Amino acid sequence: MYSRKKKDMDAFEQIIGQLLAEEKYWVRHSVKIDLTPEEKRSINKPSTPRPEIDLVAYNTTTDTIYLLEAKSYLDSPGVVYEHVAIEQEEQSGRYKLLTAKNYRETRRIQ
Numbered sequence: 001m002y003s004r005k006k007k008d009m010d011a012f013e014q015i016i017g018q019l020l021a022e023e024k025y026w027v028r029h030s031v032k033i034d035l036t037p038e039e040k041r042s043i044n045k046p047s048t049p050r051p052e053i054d055l056v057a058y059n060t061t062t063d064t065i066y067l068l069e070a071k072s073y074l075d076s077p078g079v080v081y082e083h084v085a086i087e088q089e090e091q092s093g094r095y096k097l098l099t100a101k102n103y104r105e106t107r108r109i110q
Helices: 004-022 037-042
Strands: 026-032 052-059 064-068
Touching: 004 026, 004 052
Parallel strands: none
Antiparallel strands: 026 052, 052 064
């Protein structure tokens, strides 16, 4: 059974997805990334479970794909730009998909 916090987070993701869909985006929720053992080794995470992207939104007009992590922290000021604007060769900390080159270069999404 879901906890209240999980339900609230799911509700926030659903709202974001609905807003994108109303803007004519093709939207998918909770997209799992299927990594091969070789790909897991390439990001130095050989035993990592399947990563998940909260929302994938496709803009058919511009042929652009957006990968979104939707977070709802009621007691948080939000994401700090400097935390996502950094470039790392290897992942550490939060926002790995945004900051770690080796994560972004692993391209198998199913």
